[in-house]
Amino acid sequence: MLHNTHLQQLQGSYLFTEIVNRTQAYKAAHPQAKILRLGVGDVTRPLPLPITDAMHRAVEELAHLDTFRGYGPEEGYAWLKQAIIEHDYRPRGVELEQEEVFISDGAGSDLGNLSELFDTPNRVAILDPSYPAYVDSSLMAGREIEFLPCLAANGFVPELPKQKADIIYLCFPNNPTGVVLTRTQLQQWVDYARANKSIIIFDAAYEAFIEDPDIPHSIYEIEGAKEVAIEVRSYSKSAGFTAVRCGWTVVPKASGLNAMWMRRQCTKYNGTSYIAQRAAAATYTPEGKAGTQANLMHYKHTAQLLMNGLQAMGYEVFGGKNAPYIWCRVPQGYTSWSFFDHLLNDCQVVCTPGAGFGPSGEGYVRFSAFSNRKDCEEALIRMKGL
Amino acid sequence: MLHNTHLQQLQGSYLFTEIVNRTQAYKAAHPQAKILRLGVGDVTRPLPLPITDAMHRAVEELAHLDTFRGYGPEEGYAWLKQAIIEHDYRPRGVELEQEEVFISDGAGSDLGNLSELFDTPNRVAILDPSYPAYVDSSLMAGREIEFLPCLAANGFVPELPKQKADIIYLCFPNNPTGVVLTRTQLQQWVDYARANKSIIIFDAAYEAFIEDPDIPHSIYEIEGAKEVAIEVRSYSKSAGFTAVRCGWTVVPKASGLNAMWMRRQCTKYNGTSYIAQRAAAATYTPEGKAGTQANLMHYKHTAQLLMNGLQAMGYEVFGGKNAPYIWCRVPQGYTSWSFFDHLLNDCQVVCTPGAGFGPSGEGYVRFSAFSNRKDCEEALIRMKGL
Numbered sequence: 106m107l108h109n110t111h112l113q114q115l116q117g118s119y120l121f122t123e124i125v126n127r128t129q130a131y132k133a134a135h136p137q138a139k140i141l142r143l144g145v146g147d148v149t150r151p152l153p154l155p156i157t158d159a160m161h162r163a164v165e166e167l168a169h170l171d172t173f174r175g176y177g178p179e180e181g182y183a184w185l186k187q188a189i190i191e192h193d194y195r196p197r198g199v200e201l202e203q204e205e206v207f208i209s210d211g212a213g214s215d216l217g218n219l220s221e222l223f224d225t226p227n228r229v230a231i232l233d234p235s236y237p238a239y240v241d242s243s244l245m246a247g248r249e250i251e252f253l254p255c256l257a258a259n260g261f262v263p264e265l266p267k268q269k270a271d272i273i274y275l276c277f278p279n280n281p282t283g284v285v286l287t288r289t290q291l292q293q294w295v296d297y298a299r300a301n302k303s304i305i306i307f308d309a310a311y312e313a314f315i316e317d318p319d320i321p322h323s324i325y326e327i328e329g330a331k332e333v334a335i336e337v338r339s340y341s342k343s344a345g346f347t348a349v350r351c352g353w354t355v356v357p358k359a360s361g362l363n364a365m366w367m368r369r370q371c372t373k374y375n376g377t378s379y380i381a382q383r384a385a386a387a388t389y390t391p392e393g394k395a396g397t398q399a400n401l402m403h404y405k406h407t408a409q410l411l412m413n414g415l416q417a418m419g420y421e422v423f424g425g426k427n428a429p430y431i432w433c434r435v436p437q438g439y440t441s442w443s444f445f446d447h448l449l450n451d452c453q454v455v456c457t458p459g460a461g462f463g464p465s466g467e468g469y470v471r472f473s474a475f476s477n478r479k480d481c482e483e484a485l486i487r488m489k490g491l
Numbered sequence: 492m493l494h495n496t497h498l499q500q501l502q503g504s505y506l507f508t509e510i511v512n513r514t515q516a517y518k519a520a521h522p523q524a525k526i527l528r529l530g531v532g533d534v535t536r537p538l539p540l541p542i543t544d545a546m547h548r549a550v551e552e553l554a555h556l557d558t559f560r561g562y563g564p565e566e567g568y569a570w571l572k573q574a575i576i577e578h579d580y581r582p583r584g585v586e587l588e589q590e591e592v593f594i595s596d597g598a599g600s601d602l603g604n605l606s607e608l609f610d611t612p613n614r615v616a617i618l619d620p621s622y623p624a625y626v627d628s629s630l631m632a633g634r635e636i637e638f639l640p641c642l643a644a645n646g647f648v649p650e651l652p653k654q655k656a657d658i659i660y661l662c663f664p665n666n667p668t669g670v671v672l673t674r675t676q677l678q679q680w681v682d683y684a685r686a687n688k689s690i691i692i693f694d695a696a697y698e699a700f701i702e703d704p705d706i707p708h709s710i711y712e713i714e715g716a717k718e719v720a721i722e723v724r725s726y727s728k729s730a731g732f733t734a735v736r737c738g739w740t741v742v743p744k745a746s747g748l749n750a751m752w753m754r755r756q757c758t759k760y761n762g763t764s765y766i767a768q769r770a771a772a773a774t775y776t777p778e779g780k781a782g783t784q785a786n787l788m789h790y791k792h793t794a795q796l797l798m799n800g801l802q803a804m805g806y807e808v809f810g811g812k813n814a815p816y817i818w819c820r821v822p823q824g825y826t827s828w829s830f831f832d833h834l835l836n837d838c839q840v841v842c843t844p845g846a847g848f849g850p851s852g853e854g855y856v857r858f859s860a861f862s863n864r865k866d867c868e869e870a871l872i873r874m875k876g877l
Contacts (some may be wrong), residue, residue: 106613106657106658107612107613108608108748109611110610112751112755114608133655147562148825149553150556150559151559152553152554157550157551157554160766161547164543167538168540168543169537173537175533175534175535175733176733176734209762210596210736212761213759213761214760215761217758218759221495221498222493222495222498223493223495224494224495224496238759241758245755271493272492323710339760348553348764348765349561349564361494363499365494365495369631372603372623372624372627372631373600373604374600374603375598375599375733375736377729377736378596378735378736378764378767379734379735380550380735380766380767389579395687447743
């Protein structure tokens with residue numbers, strides 16, 4: 106039996122392991138220290154009551170013979186797809202058919218598995234810095250990657266690929282830089298993909314943080330996007346579902362990939378948890394919307410607090426508006442890892458070193474608005490004293 | 492952009508669609524008919540109270556700030572892995588490390604995704620008849636398949652592959668034939684795999700139906716299996732979790748594939764729903780065990796009822812003991828599809844035509860013990876009147 110050598114040769118995920126290792130080493134040496142974690146990309150606010158009520162009801166349905174249900178459709182229940190179409194797309198002028206929406210257990214699985222739609226020799230373009238899964242799943246498939254640097258010099262907005270790219274991963278609002286694209290900027294990518302017969306995998310996991318009316322929430326707000334774009338969405342950050350596990354992916358029929366994705370999902374996926382789907386549907390009720398909006402407002406205020414605090418100390422910061430992440434330039438003389446060590450050792454604050462997201466992340470660290478509010482306030486006071 | 496041509500060329504899943512189409516056509520022509528569905532491989536009994544209690548508690552944890560949690564480990568929580576090791580393996584003399592157990596959202600995903608561990612040119616051996624996902628995921632990966640016929644002549648026990656097989660999919664208790672392997676029979680497969688450096692993907696989704704003490708519940712009860720076998724398990728049928736979504740896969744370190752699977756899961760999977768994992772853990776409490784056992788006994792009695800009823804009418808039946816499926820030879824002069832039509836048209840009973848599971852399934856239909864008990868009783872009466 107031959108191994109998948111691409112997978113075998115992949116190195117261990119260095120970034121988060123290394124953060125944990127360094128933090129644990131510090132903690133071991135200083136057991137009394139109160140460490141403040143400002144790097145985490147995970148939500149911290151509890152689920153709103155209307156959501157947990159819906160989950161309790163779903164659990165009760167499974168507890169009784171007359172309401173019990175087993176397997177749902179692999180591609181998700183029609184009532185959830187319809188709610189997504191009516192609440193997330195129609196108000197933005199985007200019309201989708203139910204068959205174009207696939208409910209998932211979160212963006213992570215689909216961002217990895219979508220890779221199976223394509224043949225190995227395709228060339229991939231990926232933003233640098235970026236979420237590591239785009240790179241890793243492309244390497245596992247044995248594909249060649251062109252990295253598109255996002256630097257202060259280009260406002261962290263990537264330029265079009267130099268060599269023809271077949272598959273393009275875009276993530277806006279961006280993780281880790283917090284940068285967003287305007288309609289005009291995103292139109293260039295759709296035009297490029299149409300001209301080059303490329304496919305864009307558009308990761309819009311942080312869409313709920315957009316406030317500026319000129320920023321598109323969905324790539325399908327852009328003319329021609331249905332022919333060339335797959336959009337991956339998630340309730341993880343918009344509704345706090347990182348433990349619940351629910352998201353969705355749009356594969357438009359015009360992309361020519363819809364039937365293939367349906368076939369893939371029906372073969373290798375047995376559907377999303379019924380409780381998670383009922384929880385997701387509850388986010389669209391007036392009470393559910395109010396609850397999730399309150400949590401989003403909380404995170405947005407945390408972002409503002411971090412931005413203001415860091416700027417007042419003279420740090421150069423990007424993102425943080427329309428996005429939960431703040432991309433902070435490290436002071437002269439530091440690398441992203443040496444600044445990480447400085448903050449950990451000298452004020453017990455944990456951030457995420459930018460170099461872990463790719464070479465162009467060097468010189469930056471990421472702060473997360475999902476962090477505990479009180480920890481952020483205390484971290485800013487400690488950092489002021491440095 | 493180039494498509495995955497293997498995936499593109501795959502035909503639609505014919506079997507279940509065709510059953511639905513023929514049943515709906517009959518229903519449309521005979522709106523008053525009470526159709527009895529005896530083919531379904533999905534559970535019908537509600538979740539026991541100790542399980543739903545655990546789910547309610549998990550939901551409540553997510554509802555409050557001090558107990559809220561976000562992402563869990565991609566490979567699952569240690570408390571669930573430990574419970575699996577202590578309840579499903581240790582009593583059978585199998586010792587596993589926590590790092591060898593990967594919690595999943597069900598067997599379906601893992602049975603498909605495990606294919607990524609291997610290189611394309613590997614040769615695959617698959618039982619005929621079998622669950623369609625083994626064949627489909629192998630075809631998607633572009634691999635050559637040798638089918639191993641399971642016929643009355645060999646007691647539905649497959650012979651070893653004629654050509655060297657690199658990857659072998661085994662499913663025991665078998666779907667659809669309901670046949671099980673003894674320790675001695677399974678030892679031959681482990682020996683074959685060790686001699687040929689093959690890997691066995693052992694689907695034990697129906698393990699909970701085993702009653703005979705000479706039938707192994709886990710492939711790791713067989714000497715040497717840790718070197719050559721991955722075992723896929725599920726709470727779907729043992730605890731009625733087809734809507735909840737939870738299972739696990741064992742990838743032993745001795746197989747040389749453990750680190751690769753960990754890397755795959757950490758890249759393309761964001762972990763199993765917290766609520767599902769708490770539900771799974773509750774199946775191991777004394778109350779949870781009692782509740783799931785009661786449901787299993789119910790299904791086993793249904794299997795017995797179907798076996799006895801069919802045999803009394805002169806049908807030749809296999810399986811049904813140590814397994815939830817009854818593999819029934821169709822009467823002389825029928826094909827599996829013409830007998831399906833006969834039962835549908837003449838007594839409004841729906842079964843699953845064996846030919847849908849592969850060419851060697853021709854001449855048989857599958858009845859399922861997961862079907863509603865009253866429907867089974869009525870179906871037997873109607874069939875007697877044919």
